[in-house]
Amino acid sequence: MNTELRRLLEEDQKDLREMNPSRVExxxxxxxRxxxxxxxxGLRDAEDFLFAAVIFQHGEELPDWLQAYHWAKRAVDMGCTEAKWxxxxxxxxxxxxxGKPIKYGCQFLLFGGVYRxxxxxxxxxxERMAWGVSTLAERLALRDIQGLPIRKRVAAGSASVEGxxxxxxxxxxxLAHNPPIKGTIAGYDKEDRPVWQNSYGWNWIENSEGLVVTCWLPIPHAPVxxxxxxxxxxxxxxxxxxxxLPVIWVEVDQNYTLYVENKGKIWAISGKARGEIEQVCTYILDGSYNSPGPK
Known part of the structure; x- marks a missing residue:
């Protein structure tokens, strides 16, 4: 094992835990280095490639993460099963x-104040399990918390409806690594506000200041x-x-999310105004939406 690489890894993990302001530099x-x-x-054994991959996983650009993947895979090929995840x-x-669909389900994206x-x-x-990742249903439920700084597994209990x-x-x-949400205007609502949509088909409404006021997305149906x-x-x-229809409301620090099942998917609609959330839900349920209230 390269002892310098271990030291660099320990520094990396310490900076990540403490979110040191100088962490990026x-x-x-x-x-x-x-x-x-x-x-x-200096990269010789499996642990060397694993340590190097972790450091590059905390990079800033596409080549950094691709390099992390290749080094982690090299560690796996050398017998390091913990490098699979x-x-x-x-x-x-x-x-x-x-902005592409992910393969294993190891990343989450902040959208409307909620990590999705x-x-x-x-x-x-x-194949997911062969690479150290849980099933898709378990990822949607976040049964496997590897790679996430969890404070509470279930913070306020659970709410259940039919199924x-x-x-x-x-x-x-x-999370330290999270790309900004980017999209194109798909339409306008009745208040002439732009309705945006990204490559994942996630939608949001912005006000005149460019701030997201309501957003919604479909989630694959899962028990949890x-x-x-x-x-x-x-x-x-x-x-x-x-x-x-049965729905579940979640309120977190005066931000609301409504969950509702429609046509085999669970829709999540988030925002600060329950009335506007209900209006978007109505558009989704009656099929009149690509953009809510299109002009």
Missing amino acids: RDRARRE VRKIEVEG LAAAALDRWLLFQ LPPVDDTSDE WQIDVIVLERH IAHIVADAEKLYLQADRFKG
Whole structure:
């Protein structure tokens, strides 16, 4: 084992835990040093490649995460089974930052104040498990918490309706690597506000200041769906009915999310105004939406 690489890894993990303000610059310096170690022939055994992959997984650009994937896979090929999950996570991060469906389900994207699992491709659960990742249903429920700073597994209990439930999960801090949500205007609502949509088919409404006021997305139907937030103080869940359908309301620090099943998917609609959330839900249920209230 390369002892310098172990020291660099320990520094990396300490900075990540403490979210040191100088972390980004220190990460860059560590990656530069790892590159030199590689050129000097210092990556020899499986642990060396694993440590180098972890450091590059905390990079800033697509080549960093692709390199992390290749090094983690090299560690796996050399017999390091614990590098399997890292290889899957690195590949998913590389895909996530391109707006593509992820493969294994190891990355989450902040959307409307809630961390969501991006759409995944048709990778089988068997292949996921072969790379150290749990099944898609378990990822949607966040049964496997590897790679996430979890404060509370279920912070405020669970709310259940017919055939599915919502668990609120609280992180100790926001995730360090999260791309901004980018999209194109898909239409306008009745107040002439733009309705945006990204490559995943996730939708949101912005006000005149460019701030998201309401957002919504479909989630694959699963027995349990995780509602993942960071630094939450006030939490409240309620099972209810809306237009004759069972729904679940989640309130986190005066931000609301309504969950409703429609045509085999669970829709999550988030915002600060319950009335506007209900209006978007109406558009979804009666099929009149691509954009709510199109002009």
